[in-house]
Amino acid sequence: MTDHTIADRTQPTPAAAPAKGKGDGTLLRVKDLCLHFRTTRGVLQAVDKVSFSMDRRRSITIIGESGCGKTSLARAILRLLPRNVHTYTGEVYLDGTDVMKLSDEWFRQQVRWVKASMVSQAAMNALNPVLRVGYQVAEPLMIHHRMSKTEALGRAREVFRLVGVPEDFLHRYAFELSGGMRQRAILAMSLITKPDLIVLDEPTSALDMLTQANIFNALKDIKNQLEVGFILITHDISTSSDLADEVLVMYAGQLVEHSLSATGYRKPLHPYARGLMASVPTLREDKKLEFIPGQPPSLINPPTGCRFAARCPQRFDRCDRDPPTFEVGDHQELVKCWLHAKD
Amino acid sequence: MANELLLSVSDLHTWYELKKWGFFHAGYVKALHGVSFDLRKGEALTVVGESGSGKTTLLKTILGLAPVTAGQIVFSGQRLDGKVRAGWLRSRVGFVQQDPYGALAPFMNVRKILEEPMLINRFGTPAERDQRIREVLEEVRLLPIADFLPKFPHMLSGGQQQRLVIARAMVLRPSLIVADEPVSMLDASVRVEILELMRRIQKAHNLGVIYITHDLSTVRYFSERVFIMYAAKFVEKAGVHEIIHNTLHPYTKALLAAIPDPDPENANRYRDVPAGEPPSLVKPPTGCRFHPRCPVKIEGLCEVEDPPAFEPVRDHFVECWLYKA
Numbered sequence: 103m104t105d106h107t108i109a110d111r112t113q114p115t116p117a118a119a120p121a122k123g124k125g126d127g128t129l130l131r132v133k134d135l136c137l138h139f140r141t142t143r144g145v146l147q148a149v150d151k152v153s154f155s156m157d158r159r160r161s162i163t164i165i166g167e168s169g170c171g172k173t174s175l176a177r178a179i180l181r182l183l184p185r186n187v188h189t190y191t192g193e194v195y196l197d198g199t200d201v202m203k204l205s206d207e208w209f210r211q212q213v214r215w216v217k218a219s220m221v222s223q224a225a226m227n228a229l230n231p232v233l234r235v236g237y238q239v240a241e242p243l244m245i246h247h248r249m250s251k252t253e254a255l256g257r258a259r260e261v262f263r264l265v266g267v268p269e270d271f272l273h274r275y276a277f278e279l280s281g282g283m284r285q286r287a288i289l290a291m292s293l294i295t296k297p298d299l300i301v302l303d304e305p306t307s308a309l310d311m312l313t314q315a316n317i318f319n320a321l322k323d324i325k326n327q328l329e330v331g332f333i334l335i336t337h338d339i340s341t342s343s344d345l346a347d348e349v350l351v352m353y354a355g356q357l358v359e360h361s362l363s364a365t366g367y368r369k370p371l372h373p374y375a376r377g378l379m380a381s382v383p384t385l386r387e388d389k390k391l392e393f394i395p396g397q398p399p400s401l402i403n404p405p406t407g408c409r410f411a412a413r414c415p416q417r418f419d420r421c422d423r424d425p426p427t428f429e430v431g432d433h434q435e436l437v438k439c440w441l442h443a444k445d
Numbered sequence: 446m447a448n449e450l451l452l453s454v455s456d457l458h459t460w461y462e463l464k465k466w467g468f469f470h471a472g473y474v475k476a477l478h479g480v481s482f483d484l485r486k487g488e489a490l491t492v493v494g495e496s497g498s499g500k501t502t503l504l505k506t507i508l509g510l511a512p513v514t515a516g517q518i519v520f521s522g523q524r525l526d527g528k529v530r531a532g533w534l535r536s537r538v539g540f541v542q543q544d545p546y547g548a549l550a551p552f553m554n555v556r557k558i559l560e561e562p563m564l565i566n567r568f569g570t571p572a573e574r575d576q577r578i579r580e581v582l583e584e585v586r587l588l589p590i591a592d593f594l595p596k597f598p599h600m601l602s603g604g605q606q607q608r609l610v611i612a613r614a615m616v617l618r619p620s621l622i623v624a625d626e627p628v629s630m631l632d633a634s635v636r637v638e639i640l641e642l643m644r645r646i647q648k649a650h651n652l653g654v655i656y657i658t659h660d661l662s663t664v665r666y667f668s669e670r671v672f673i674m675y676a677a678k679f680v681e682k683a684g685v686h687e688i689i690h691n692t693l694h695p696y697t698k699a700l701l702a703a704i705p706d707p708d709p710e711n712a713n714r715y716r717d718v719p720a721g722e723p724p725s726l727v728k729p730p731t732g733c734r735f736h737p738r739c740p741v742k743i744e745g746l747c748e749v750e751d752p753p754a755f756e757p758v759r760d761h762f763v764e765c766w767l768y769k770a
Contacts, residue, residue, distance in 0.1 A: 319716055
């Protein structure tokens, strides 16, 4: 096994997946995942043939503009689907098991909130106003692990300490907590079953700068202390660098670049990723900001060739054809762009 | 550009009354507490603060949407004290809202949206109005104009919607634009475009602009002066370069430390920020409002007495006892 997950994406997946792949360093492997929605105007390709993999205890961050399919990808991985699904195909290996083959009920009992949990956007508003916060945080243990209430509340006390919520907040109601504290409580809820994977969908975008920095400090603590992998989904590129070992860039429903954070933030490979990084305002260094003219294509009838071609400053003839994913560089970065074709 | 004074705010207080059961008086939310500044024509200034610090209340008070409890606002030589006709003020102040989609009526097309303010303010003849609509659309680069005129807001992208909101704010030729987080709802790649557009319009028409944001990193691309707001007060006022490179107030320091630049090294270090939350504005702490969270507080002084504004460097004001002369 190499150090970086990026490398083993090209290796074939084991046919008979071992149920407990603890020895295997790969936590999550997604292959050709598609999630298309039915709309009145046609089929919307929110996630189109996305493949990537991540190791245990790594944190990857998925960045892209709004409407590029980041949240849909997270929902597809955790099978939290809305009703208008048109196509939902591909393979998702979590801990060596292809969870796409499991029935919905089995998935709910054995995977969701047991192996993988999610902190969704503005999750702090998702707390039940008539239940005490401690009870809500402890609830997954009572449901999934059949724990007694006292035992579960004891565990809740531990995770509260871990995320930095005072223990007496266990007995409070959601409205008695500030936004930052509520978000921490949700984070505690996602940690309580000791999952291997936590998906954070814009965990701090509704919070203030100082609160956001405090929560990211807590996330770093958790990452250093526990055996947990993070998928961080955000459009805030500066903040995403706070918790990134690897960077995945999405554009118009597709994954266009997957690289280590050193490459991803300093010298990205895909022209879109370059434009995106150049548009981020920085506080400390003086740089000329650039922007990407135009707007992303509609996902209902996306262009047949490269989806970024219409806005790309470096487009050429080949861009009319859909580029495959190329492997480049020392760390086997993956990039979906003809510029990096090896002829 | 030695320009005339456009807006002068002195010792402004805005309090909202709290009521118990909708009837009994239950105290005040002191959303603005002694705020003063001057804005000249053609000058842009930024107010930075966290949510609940009172920055939106400041805008609302200037727009006449919130009461002036004490202090005064003088705009274009006219004192705003409730006797000024709302129409007089609103035809001279343009407002750019935070959420463009929420700010645009979904049942009106682009032409109607831009014509509405002119109809209300009885601006020109139909031909002149049409001419003005084309001018502002040209100015915000919603081109080709003929394509955009019949469109409804939902047919526009987020960036285009925000351009339309800017066009609407511009349509009556105001002398002051107030913008409440105009780019916070937009994607990074269009944010810069909108900031540059606002900057260009401001320079071209010699407008005064008050730009409100929570994101310090966009400030340097927009204005010359920055005011940092914490718990209903300006704690630090200075030029952009000065505030970033010679930060004085402990709160501003924390705010700067909290803002990351995209750097892969960030994953390996913690951010040096104080814990806690901003205080309640119903019962603010005594003395300096930042003292419960302040890492360098002076015992026996900071929690007792409210610091006045000191000026340790020319044109750099800070409300903190550390800089007592």
